[in-house]
Amino acid sequence: MAKNKDWKPETFLDWITGFFGDYMADEYLIPYNKKIWKRPLEKMAVDWVFTPGRLPFPDLEAMIKSAAGIPNIGYEEQAHFYYPKRGGIQSLYNSLFDKVISDGAEIVDNERITNIDRLSNGNFSINGKIEARNLVNTIPLPEILSLMDKQGQNGNLASKFDYNSVVIVGVALNSKTPEQIAIYIPHPNITFHRYTWMSSLIPPSDSNKSNLIAEITVPKGETIDPNRVELETMKKLADIGVIEDENDIIFTKTWVNKYGYPIYTLDHNYVRNEAMNILKENNIISVGRWGSWHYWNTDMIYRAVSDVERLEVDRRWNH
Ligand SMILES: Cc1cc2nc3c(=O)[nH]c(=O)nc-3n(C[C@H](O)[C@H](O)[C@H](O)COP(=O)(O)OP(=O)(O)OC[C@H]3O[C@@H](n4cnc5c(N)ncnc54)[C@H](O)[C@@H]3O)c2cc1C
Structure with missing residues (x-):
């Protein structure tokens, strides 16, 4: 066709x-x-x-x-792609972090944003603690819509954003990394859709050891029992021969990313545009995987962020 x-x-x-x-x-x-x-x-x-x-x-x-x-x-x-020799993808963030610090930026961390107000001078007040002339958002669109919602008018729109959470089961093993990176698994009786040998991207100092992560998606709002997911995942990894011997397991660690994969519902453009318009009316730029609700990987995020930066420079230059 x-x-x-x-x-x-x-x-x-x-x-x-x-x-x-x-x-x-x-x-x-x-x-x-x-x-x-x-x-x-x-x-x-x-x-x-x-x-x-x-x-x-x-x-x-x-x-x-x-x-x-x-x-x-x-x-x-x-x-063919470049990948940091040391420190994994985090080293890209770290080097940028070092640069913005040396450029004099002040970072506020461990602060959950719960409130954004517009002040009479047009500035933003964030959590009543930080005053800002410009605001670039990267937190998930439904979250920022809800926390800006003074009259309860955004709740319906925020609830239309659909996503999957993801449970990630990490396993460290006393065995060598095979010549594989990411393996995608269609079979319905295996719960994870992919497992990735992280040790092929970031080789451990001892090449007789390896580690991998397996990913299991869970629809928005469903209850997650990480222990049960981990047990099931370990069993399936053994069933398909990824873990050859139980004694090879050094340790496991399981965590949940609430926002894992944005869902492209049939009305996703309408929902996103409505949200973006509300933010635009409030002079807020929103960018990123969740800040623009796109199934983007790190490369696209970097591109989108540098586009925002360029637009912002143009805007200031022209005013
Ligand atoms: C399971 C998984 C596997 C992935 N695998 C790959 C891969 O192999 N390769 C690749 O290139 N990309 C991968 N990605 C995608 C990559 O992680 C994302 O594209 C990238 O992290 C998006 O960056 P971001 O800054 O837009 O959003 P995020 O990194 O999600 O940053 C948003 C931040 O906002 C914070 N936040 C949310 N609400 C609030 C609040 N109220 N107050 C304060 N902070 C808040 C969150 O804690 C988070 O730190 C993967 C993503 C997931 C979830």
Whole structure:
């Protein structure tokens, strides 16, 4: 269907079947996406994966090679990328942190934002403690809508943002890191959608040791029992041979990210635009994965933040 240039899928499910065909849809993409999103795929929007004329078609030759086990590059940016030699992705934040501190910025940490007011001089008052001329938000849109909500008019809009939380089970092992990074698992009877050998990204000083994380999504508002999730995950990791021997386990650590994956509901553009308009009317710039409610990774966040910075410089320059 995708070969017809006028074809326009209506939903995420249409796109999966129309673009990749029934076999890949049934064997991999439908079960995998049902597992990570935990929503009917026909109730999810398509515009975050499909822009008419913009996405490359899957390359048939590359697909056949890959199916036959012949290595091929796939997406260049996923095959070759830079990663910090030491300290993981945190080292990028750390180096930026050092720079802003040396530029004289003052950081206030461990402060949960519970209130934002506009003062008569147009400035913002944050938690009644900090006064600011400009406000750039990166906390989740429904959170900022709610905490700015003096008359209770934003509650309905805030409740329309849908997301999955994610439980992350970390395991340290007394075994070598295999030649793998992230493994995506479509099978419905295995609860995690992906496990990642973090030790392949940040090699431990002792190469006989390794560590991984497994991710399990939970729809917004559902009760989470991290201990039960951890037990189930450890059992499945053993069942599929990732943990070969129980005695290899050095320790486990499980935590929950309340905001894990934003859901592209059918009305996501409307909901986001409404929220952004409210913030804009209040002179607040909002950016980031949750501050703009996009399924973005770190690279996109950096790009969006530097765009905001550029816009802000332009704005000041022109006034
Ligand atoms: C499970 C998982 C796996 C991921 N894997 C990858 C990956 O492999 N590669 C990759 O590039 N990206 C990955 N990402 C994405 C990456 O983590 C995000 O894109 C990035 O962290 C988004 O940055 P941000 O600053 O927009 O939001 P965040 O990093 O979420 O920052 C928002 C901050 O706001 C804080 N906050 C919320 N409410 C309040 C409040 N009321 N007051 C004060 N602070 C508040 C939160 O505590 C948080 O620290 C992953 C994300 C998740 C959840």
